Structures are given as C-alpha cells and as structure tokens.
Amino acid sequence: MAVSKEELLKRLSDGVLEMEEDDVVEAAKEYLEAGYPAFDGIMEGLVDGMNRASELYEAEEYFVTDVLLCSDAMYVGLDVLRPHLPEVSSDAKVKGVIGVVEGDTHDIGKNLVKIMMETAGFEMIDLGRDVELQKFVDVAKEEKVDLVCMSTLMTTTMGGMETVIHLLEEAGIRDQVKVMIGGGPISQKFADKIGADAYTTNAVEAVKCAKKMLNIA
Amino acid sequence: MAEVIIRQTGQRIVCEDGANLLETLLGAGIFVDNPCNGKGKCGKCKVKVEGETLLSCLTEVHGRMEVETLHKERKHKVLTKGYLPEFEKDAYDGGYGIVIDIGTTTVVTGLIDLQTGKELANASMINAQKHFGLDVLTRITYEYEHPETGIQELQEAIVNSINGMLREVCDEAGVAKEEICEIDVAANCTMMHMLLGVDARSIGRSPYKPEFLEAKMLKAKEIGIEAGDDTVLYCLPQVSAYIGADIVAGAYVCEMQKEKGNVLFIDIGTNGEIVLASDGRLMCCSCAAGPALEGMNISAGMRAAEGAIEDVKITEHGVEVVTIGDQNPVGICGSGILAVVKELLRTGLVKKNGAFIKKEKLKEEDYRYPMIRLNGTKREFILHKEANLFVTQGDVRQVQLAKGAILSGFVALLNKAGISMDDLDKVMIAGQFGAHLPADSLVGTGILPEAVKDKLVYVGNSSKTGAYMTLMSKKVKREVEELAAKMDYMELAETDNYERVFTESMIFPAF
Numbered sequence: 001m002a003v004s005k006e007e008l009l010k011r012l013s014d015g016v017l018e019m020e021e022d023d024v025v026e027a028a029k030e031y032l033e034a035g036y037p038a039f040d041g042i043m044e045g046l047v048d049g050m051n052r053a054s055e056l057y058e059a060e061e062y063f064v065t066d067v068l069l070c071s072d073a074m075y076v077g078l079d080v081l082r083p084h085l086p087e088v089s090s091d092a093k094v095k096g097v098i099g100v101v102e103g104d105t106h107d108i109g110k111n112l113v114k115i116m117m118e119t120a121g122f123e124m125i126d127l128g129r130d131v132e133l134q135k136f137v138d139v140a141k142e143e144k145v146d147l148v149c150m151s152t153l154m155t156t157t158m159g160g161m162e163t164v165i166h167l168l169e170e171a172g173i174r175d176q177v178k179v180m181i182g183g184g185p186i187s188q189k190f191a192d193k194i195g196a197d198a199y200t201t202n203a204v205e206a207v208k209c210a211k212k213m214l215n216i217a
Numbered sequence: 218m219a220e221v222i223i224r225q226t227g228q229r230i231v232c233e234d235g236a237n238l239l240e241t242l243l244g245a246g247i248f249v250d251n252p253c254n255g256k257g258k259c260g261k262c263k264v265k266v267e268g269e270t271l272l273s274c275l276t277e278v279h280g281r282m283e284v285e286t287l288h289k290e291r292k293h294k295v296l297t298k299g300y301l302p303e304f305e306k307d308a309y310d311g312g313y314g315i316v317i318d319i320g321t322t323t324v325v326t327g328l329i330d331l332q333t334g335k336e337l338a339n340a341s342m343i344n345a346q347k348h349f350g351l352d353v354l355t356r357i358t359y360e361y362e363h364p365e366t367g368i369q370e371l372q373e374a375i376v377n378s379i380n381g382m383l384r385e386v387c388d389e390a391g392v393a394k395e396e397i398c399e400i401d402v403a404a405n406c407t408m409m410h411m412l413l414g415v416d417a418r419s420i421g422r423s424p425y426k427p428e429f430l431e432a433k434m435l436k437a438k439e440i441g442i443e444a445g446d447d448t449v450l451y452c453l454p455q456v457s458a459y460i461g462a463d464i465v466a467g468a469y470v471c472e473m474q475k476e477k478g479n480v481l482f483i484d485i486g487t488n489g490e491i492v493l494a495s496d497g498r499l500m501c502c503s504c505a506a507g508p509a510l511e512g513m514n515i516s517a518g519m520r521a522a523e524g525a526i527e528d529v530k531i532t533e534h535g536v537e538v539v540t541i542g543d544q545n546p547v548g549i550c551g552s553g554i555l556a557v558v559k560e561l562l563r564t565g566l567v568k569k570n571g572a573f574i575k576k577e578k579l580k581e582e583d584y585r586y587p588m589i590r591l592n593g594t595k596r597e598f599i600l601h602k603e604a605n606l607f608v609t610q611g612d613v614r615q616v617q618l619a620k621g622a623i624l625s626g627f628v629a630l631l632n633k634a635g636i637s638m639d640d641l642d643k644v645m646i647a648g649q650f651g652a653h654l655p656a657d658s659l660v661g662t663g664i665l666p667e668a669v670k671d672k673l674v675y676v677g678n679s680s681k682t683g684a685y686m687t688l689m690s691k692k693v694k695r696e697v698e699e700l701a702a703k704m705d706y707m708e709l710a711e712t713d714n715y716e717r718v719f720t721e722s723m724i725f726p727a728f
Contacts, residue, residue: 060572060595060596060610060614061572062570063570063617063723065621065720066570068716069720102422102423103421103422103423104422105710106710108716108719111716129423129710130423153505154354154422155354155355155358155421156354156357156358156418156421159361
C-alpha cells in the first residue's frame with residue numbers, strides 16, 4: 001500500500017531536523033515515486049524541517065553547526081525534488097545579495113544567514129568571502145536586488161561596510177535597497193553610525209527583520 | 218629521629234620523627250613540584266613511598282622511609298618555567314644578555330649572564346599596548362584608524378615597557394645596562410611588527426600578508442631601547458601572519474626539526490597555533506579559538522586571579538569548586554570553564570551536541586535535578602549559588618566554538634600529512650595558559666582527542682626558552698632560521714571541506 005503524503009512529508013521534515021542526509025534522499029525519492037507534488041515536498045517537508053531547526057536554534061537547543069548540518073540534509077533533498085518543480089519565473093521572489101566584506105575570509109555566519117534566508121523564500125546571490133566592495137554595488141544594480149547583506153568577523157574590515165553604503169549612494173541606488181549587516185564586532189551602534197538599515201545578532205533574527213522591513217508576511 | 222632515603226640517588230636526609238615529608242625534601246634541596254604550597258590540593262607533590270603514591274605534603278616521616286621522587290627538576294629551571302633541551306652554548310668571556318617574550322597579553326624578560334648561561338633576574342608585566350586593545354586585531358585596527366600616529370604610539374608603548382623591565386632586572390642583579398651585549402626577542406608576528414615600528418595593518422586583513430618574516434638583527438638603540446650603544450637586538454624569524462617567532466621558537470625548543478616520528482606542538486590561547494612534524498616534514502596552521510579559554514566572553518568569566526574558580530567537580534553530593542588563592546569564588550577563569558564543561562559532559566548534563574539536557578527529562582530525585590535552573594526558557598547550570606555564578610548555554614557554546622576551532626586545525630594538519638591520531642608519538646603543549654590545562658580537561662572536553670591523552674608533554678614558555686637558546690648560540694640562530702623556512706603554513710579557511718571538518722570538530726566527546 002502506498003505511503004501517505006503526510007507520512008512522507010514528516011520523514012522529509014524529520015530527516016532535515018535530525019541531519020540525516022540519507023533518510024532525506026530516500027524519503028524524497030519515495031515521495032516523487034508516489035506521485036506527490038515536488039513543491040509541497042519542499043515547503044511542507046524540507047523547509048518545515050529547517051524551520052523546526054531554526055526554532056531549536058532560537059531556543060539554544062541547536063547551535064550554528066547543527067543548523068549547518070540540517071541545511072546539508074535540506075540541500076540534498078532539494079537536489080532530488082527541485083528538477084520536478086513546474087517552471088515558474090523567479091521574478092516573484094525577493095532578491096538579496098550577500099557576502100563577507102573585503103579583507104575577511106570568515107564565512108560561517110554569512111553561510112548560515114544565506115541558508116535561513118533561502119529557506120524563508122528569498123533568492124540570495126552569494127558573493128562568497130573577501131568580496132571586493134564595489135562588487136556588492138555592481139551586483140545589486142544588475143540584479144535589481146532588494147537587500148544588501150554584509151558580514152565580517154574582524155574589526156579591521158568592518159569599515160568596508162560603510163564604504164559600500166557610500167558606493168550605493170554614488171550609484172544612486174541607496175534608497176532602492178535595504179542594507180543589513182552582522183558579524184562578531186558589529187553592533188547596533190555601528191549600524192546607526194554608518195547608516196545601515198538593520199543589524200541582527202543571528203540568522204533567525206535576520207530573516208524576521210528582512211521580512212519586516214520589506215513588509216512580507 | 219627519623220630518616221628519608223631517596224631511592225634514585227641514595228641520598229639520606231635526617232629529620233625529626235613526624236616531620237612533614239614535603240618540607241623535609243624541599244629543605245634538603247630536592248625538587249618536588251608544589252604549586253599549592255603544601256595545601257594538599259594541587260596533587261603535584263606526589264612521591265612514591267614503599268611503592269605507594271602519596272602526596273608528600275600530607276605525609277609524615279616516621280622511622281626509616283624510602284622515597285622515590287617522581288619529577289626531575291629541569292635544568293635551568295630558574296630561567297623559565299619550561300623545558301630546555303641540551304645544546305652547545307657559545308663561549309663568552311663575559312657580558313650579559315636579555316631574552317624577551319612579547320605576548321599580546323604579557324611580556325616576560327630575563328637577564329642572562331652570558332658566561333655561565335644563568336638567568337640572574339627576570340620580570341614580567343602586562344603588555345602596555347592593552348590600552349590600544351586587548352587582542353591583536355583591535356590593535357591593528359588602531360593603526361588603521363590612526364594612520365599618522367598609530368604605529369609610533371604602539372611602538373613607544375612596548376619599548377617603554379621593555380626599558381622599564383630592563384632597569385628592573387639590571388637593578389636586581391646589580392648589572393649596568395651598558396653591559397648588555399645582546400637582546401633576543403620572540404613574539405607573535407603582530408607584536409614583532411609593532412616592536413620594530415613596522416606597519417602591521419596588512420596582517421589584519423586577507424590575504425594576511427605581513428611586511429616581513431625574516432629574522433632581524435639591528436642596534437637596540439635604533440628602536441629606542443635603552444641599553445649599550447652597540448647592544449644588538451635579534452628578532453627571531455617568523456613563518457606567517459599567524460605563526461610568529463614565538464611558535465618558531467617553541468618548535469625549535471621541542472626539537473621538532475629533529476623529530477623522526479609524528480609530533481604535534483600546540484600553543485593554546487585566543488589563537489591556537491599548531492605545528493605538526495611528520496617524518497621530517499613540518500606543517501603548521503593557526504585557528505581563531507576566541508578568548509573563551511581565557512575566561513573571556515563567558516558570563517561569569519574572569520582572568521586567572523584570586524577568587525577565580527579554576528577547578529570544578531560534580532558529584533552526587535553537589536558541586537565542588539576550587540578557587541585560586543583559596544578565596545571565596547568571584548568568577549571562573551579559563552581552566553575553570555574547561556573543567557566545568559568537562560564535568561557537565563561527564564555527568565550527562567550537557568549532551569555531545571553541546572545542548573543542556575532538558576530539566577524535565579530528569580527525575581526529581583536525580584542528583585543532577587537541582588543543579589539546573591530555568592532562566593526564562595533557557596537552561597543554566599548552578600555553579601555556585603551563594604556567589605550567584607551560573608554557566609549558561611551560551612557559555613558552553615563559546616567553549617564549543619574554541620574546541621571546534623582548535624581540533625579542526627589539528628585534524629586538518631593530520632589530514633594533510635595523511636596520518637591519524639594514533640600515529641602521533643607526542644603532543645607538546647606550550648604556553649603559559651596551556652600549562653594550566655590538565656590532560657583531563659583537554660581530553661574531557663574534546664579539545665584534544667582521547668587517543669593522545671597519554672602522549673601530552675607540557676613545555677611551558679617555550680617562546681622565551683627559544684630566545685634564550687638563540688642568545689646563547691649562533692648555531693641555534695642559524696638553525697632557527699632554517700626551521701622557520703622549512704615550516705609549511707596552511708591557511709585553514711582555504712583548505713577543502715574546512716567547514717565540514719570544523720562542524721565535525723564541534724561535537725563533544727560522549728561518555
């Protein structure tokens with residue numbers, strides 16, 4: 001007898017939460033074989049598991065690295081389900097550009113924010129680490145993004161964030177984007193000083209804050 | 218009358234019947250380590266009496282007692298608290314030398330009689346650059362923010378400190394500072410740049426490229442050091458921005474250049490520096506452990522000072538703490554926070570993923586039940602109720618991050634060399650901080666894996682020892698420079714799969 005959709009969705013969600021990549025792949029394949037829609041599998045299975053992981057992260061039950069492992073499981077599931085999604089234009093999604101500013105190579109925090117934003121439905125363009133400052137602006141302009149997200153772990157490089165804000169002004173697109181910043185040495189005070197729109201202390205907060213600023217439910 | 222016979226040497230010591238064994242041994246000039254000074258607490262003064270291991274400070278001498286001491290006093294122990302290998306010293310007719318270890322936090326100086334090689338006096342102080350920031354990055358940021366004056370201000374701060382210490386050691390030994398022939402300095406790369414007045418800004422940003430790496434020899438007066446007109450300043454060579462002369466010195470002291478087997482050297486601090494010698498090949502890396510292991514970023518954290526909790530035991534009867542100076546507890550220092558995390562793991566109060574166990578999962582009659590409290594929804598461990606000291610989930614996470622960073626560096630080097638933990642012959646623990654971390658804590662928290670527990674060797678301040686060796690021998694200078702050139706630096710963040718290695722290294726050991 002065929003396994004119910006609910007049961008498979010739960011296996012997808014649990015697999016992500018429990019960081020079991022093999023279980024997720026297996027459940028995703030069974031889910032497709034049973035003929036259920038890929039979109040629901042992603043949203044109600046994989047993303048649901050990731051949301052549960054972020055709740056545990058907020059409750060201090062899970063840590064950065066746990067969430068990274070959960071996301072590994074989510075991404076292997078996505079690789080299975082995504083080819084079966086119906087074609088939709090990606091314009092519907094809210095876009096953001098994200099990266100670690102020039103001079104810094106610490107990117108675990110940035111990766112976590114990217115994962116959480118993607119899970120929440122944002123389309124994130126990841127520039128990686130040690131990103132040339134002008135590149136944030138160029139990509140923001142070309143891709144018509146709504147968010148510019150920057151991170152750094154070092155006091156020596158945080159000044160680069162202010163430069164990016166100036167460059168956005170020079171390019172005449174400062175008021176078309178929201179600038180979000182984060183990382184070890186960053187504070188609300190620093191964000192106010194350089195004129196960033198938001199500072200958050202962790203990835204879950206970043207998602208909430210982005211949604212709030214862009215009036216997304 | 219009673220007597221003690223030292224088994225190894227046959228030496229006889231006569232004493233009163235009922236005399237304290239530790240005092241008797243120390244009185245006869247026999248080395249017994251006793252950090253707690255006979256309080257029966259530190260467990261370091263163990264000796265073997267008739268085959269039984271006892272704390273000498275708690276033992277009385279009656280009749281004829283045969284005693285086997287367990288630790289040999291290191292040669293030149295007066296020089297540094299550290300290991301010093303045998304080496305051939307140059308012949309000097311006279312004169313004096315100075316050795317300096319500049320740490321980001323503390324600076325240590327010793328005055329050496331060049332003819333005998335003996336340390337005549339030493340001094341240490343907090344690095345006066347602390348006004349410009351506690352860690353190297355903040356001080357480098359100061360240079361960025363004050364491009365006109367920063368470099369000079371930082372240089373003056375450290376040079377003034379050194380001049381003060383030179384006066385102190387010279388006064389103590391009755392030596393005129395003009396009689397100092399040579400000053401040898403080991404330091405991390407940033408401190409070395411700042412001492413020489415060289416722009417350190419490039420160290421603070423990717424690609425983390427320092428202005429110089431090679432050993433330097435110049436006249437001390439050129440940078441404002443007040444000694445003789447011709448006093449030479451020798452700065453040991455460096456490998457990279459985050460593997461400085463202090464680590465090269467340590468690797469040399471540990472004779473890693475001669476090692477045939479697999480030996481790991483690790484200096485634990487805000488930055489953990491690791492060197493691996495594997496079949497004659499030398500590799501090294503540096504990992505950002507953060508200041509948690511020094512008691513910083515911990516809610517009840519403090520530096521190691523009187524009243525700091527330095528050891529913790531969790532038993533069925535409650536939580537026992539040991540404080541520095543036997544004072545009432547006021548906070549917890551680095552060795553204490555490691556000890557408490559080890560105990561939390563051992564008793565299952567913290568799971569191997571680093572999360573506290575849920576209080577509701579414990580039965581009320583469980584001895585651990587009253588040790589956890591809920592602060593809102595967050596679980597906290599009650600370390601010392603009267604002193605209002607708690608260990609939060611965030612604190613455990615800070616230790617977990619530090620542990621993950623250090624272990625990941627360790628694993629990455631082993632992977633690169635293609636060897637496993639079991640292949641390691643020795644693990645050398647260097648640095649003042651490492652000296653206070655017992656194997657139980659290092660392995661119990663998983664900073665170092667169980668497989669190396671019996672292979673740990675503590676070498677103390679090997680940075681200063683290395684400077685001592687270069688001071689005493691031109692041949693050592695040459696060999697240290699050759700060693701630095703041979704040490705292969707690996708940038709962790711750029712190694713394949715680093716994030717994966719780091720994530721796996723975050724998992725605590727299970728009991």
